[in-house]
Amino acid sequence: MKTEGHTSRILLTACAMLIGFTVVLWVVLSQFFNIFAPADDIALERRYLLFITVVLLLFLLVSLFIVSRILYHFTKPVDELALVAGKLAEGDFKARASVSEFSDLGSLASSINKIAQAGQETQVVRLMEKERLKTLIESIGSSLLMLGRGGTVNLMNGVFAQTFHTSSSDSVGKSYKEIGLPPDAEQLIENVFLSEQVHEQPIRLQKNGVPVHLNVYGAPVIGRHGNWLGIIVVFHDISKIIRLEEIRKDFVANVSHELRTPVTSIKGFAETLLDGALDQPDIAREFVRIIEKESARLHSLVSDLLELSGIEQHSFTLDVEQVDVVSIIREAEKLVSKRLEEKEMILAVEAPAKANIEGDSRRLMQVLVNLLANAIAYSKTGTTVRIGARFEADSLILSVADEGIGIEAEKIPRLFERFYRADLARSRDSGGTGLGLAIVKHLVEAHGGDIHVESKVGRGSEFSVRLPVHQAGNTAK
Ligand SMILES: Nc1ncnc2c1ncn2[C@@H]1O[C@H](COP(=O)(O)OP(=O)(O)OP(=O)(O)O)[C@@H](O)[C@H]1O
Ligand SMILES: [Mg+2]
Numbered sequence: 001m002k003t004e005g006h007t008s009r010i011l012l013t014a015c016a017m018l019i020g021f022t023v024v025l026w027v028v029l030s031q032f033f034n035i036f037a038p039a040d041d042i043a044l045e046r047r048y049l050l051f052i053t054v055v056l057l058l059f060l061l062v063s064l065f066i067v068s069r070i071l072y073h074f075t076k077p078v079d080e081l082a083l084v085a086g087k088l089a090e091g092d093f094k095a096r097a098s099v100s101e102f103s104d105l106g107s108l109a110s111s112i113n114k115i116a117q118a119g120q121e122t123q124v125v126r127l128m129e130k131e132r133l134k135t136l137i138e139s140i141g142s143s144l145l146m147l148g149r150g151g152t153v154n155l156m157n158g159v160f161a162q163t164f165h166t167s168s169s170d171s172v173g174k175s176y177k178e179i180g181l182p183p184d185a186e187q188l189i190e191n192v193f194l195s196e197q198v199h200e201q202p203i204r205l206q207k208n209g210v211p212v213h214l215n216v217y218g219a220p221v222i223g224r225h226g227n228w229l230g231i232i233v234v235f236h237d238i239s240k241i242i243r244l245e246e247i248r249k250d251f252v253a254n255v256s257h258e259l260r261t262p263v264t265s266i267k268g269f270a271e272t273l274l275d276g277a278l279d280q281p282d283i284a285r286e287f288v289r290i291i292e293k294e295s296a297r298l299h300s301l302v303s304d305l306l307e308l309s310g311i312e313q314h315s316f317t318l319d320v321e322q323v324d325v326v327s328i329i330r331e332a333e334k335l336v337s338k339r340l341e342e343k344e345m346i347l348a349v350e351a352p353a354k355a356n357i358e359g360d361s362r363r364l365m366q367v368l369v370n371l372l373a374n375a376i377a378y379s380k381t382g383t384t385v386r387i388g389a390r391f392e393a394d395s396l397i398l399s400v401a402d403e404g405i406g407i408e409a410e411k412i413p414r415l416f417e418r419f420y421r422a423d424l425a426r427s428r429d430s431g432g433t434g435l436g437l438a439i440v441k442h443l444v445e446a447h448g449g450d451i452h453v454e455s456k457v458g459r460g461s462e463f464s465v466r467l468p469v470h471q472a473g474n475t476a477k
Helices: 006-036 042-089 106-139 158-163 183-195 239-274 281-312 325-342 361-377 409-414 424-429 436-446
Strands: 143-148 153-156 199-207 210-222 228-237 321-324 346-350 356-359 384-392 395-401 450-456 460-468
Touching: 006 042, 042 106, 143 158, 183 199, 183 210, 183 228, 210 239, 239 281, 281 436, 321 325, 321 361, 325 346, 325 361, 325 384, 356 361, 356 460, 361 384, 361 395, 361 436, 361 460, 409 450, 436 450, 436 460
Parallel strands: 346 384
Antiparallel strands: 143 153, 143 228, 199 210, 210 228, 321 356, 384 395, 395 460, 450 460
């Protein structure tokens, strides 16, 4: 609304009318001389005209001044109110009209100000709600996309933009088919549009070469009055759940497989014995020896499984005390000495005289013996295994290095998985269950530490365990 210049227009009109009136008056009055004094006294006539001109000019000036003052007094507030009303109409609720007590429009001005104030409050509430909604949308952790009735993108959150390598500014206003969604997701959106029903479906993507599983949930958005506003699509990352499910399946398959081999063997040899082999003492002894070996394997498998499940229990706790890692190394050395001798291997220890840390001595022994057993099992005869212990900042680094067969780089990340064997043939030969390193990792993590592997195929491997000197939340006995 154009409000400027109302005052000046009214003033100009009034002035023009006054001037016009004065001119008419001058013309009329100038005729009076001829009517009332018809004598040809030109000088008198001129004086008369001069007189009425001066009088009328004075009259004009005085009336212009008075009229403009009066008009200004009445039209200025109207102009101001019109200006404020215009700003309010444009959404500027900060605009206020000055409420003059002398102005007759005071009550109108205060009503306009009340409307402005109410508008401003509504605007603040709306801004807050918008802000709250934005925070909510951004912090839900799943990708979120909102489409309008025509299938154009109305809104998306940061997670969506990151997952689908796009941005709000690039996609808002475009059709959902133009923003690079996977075909399955596009199909689901189409189905929601066609059926106006909720649709849900898991999809699989490739993100930086890693498979990502998403559960896509699409639902129509219906307004308060039942009108169809568009659809909302949520992409929920279920990769962790899928991976856990795969681990569970693998675990069951692995356990069954590991159990089946010794059980089949024990059953077969026992049956052969019963079928007559018992009568041939040499063969019988050999078979019973195999049965004993296989049952030992079964025993170690079951006890490793029990051990692992015990460590994984929430109730698992460490018996924390002051431990001298050097004396643990000496103890472990004794436990593996027989195996070392069998393979004519040398054990070299590089450690300070004492290395006290807070930890569970039995569990730390288990870690070290497992690492040493591997170092011996996966090395050739006559090689050397080195144990190192040194302090680094608030941690003790305990390392076991061998000159053995080594591990291929791509297999290292999977080494700590249950039942994983880097070298299938050799690991089975060694009688291993593939659970040793999984147990080691759990025990090291229970101590608040971590384990790191460096290896070169054919040259050897080094397993380094970092253990904190002090246990958080545990008071050493
Ligand atoms: N020092 C090492 N050198 C080479 N390969 C190793 C070494 N330590 C472990 N590995 C590889 O990692 C795999 C997993 O080791 P882990 O100790 O978990 O199982 P395992 O030795 O086969 O059986 P066990 O449960 O009896 O220890 C092994 O099968 C082996 O292939
Ligand atoms: Mg092992």
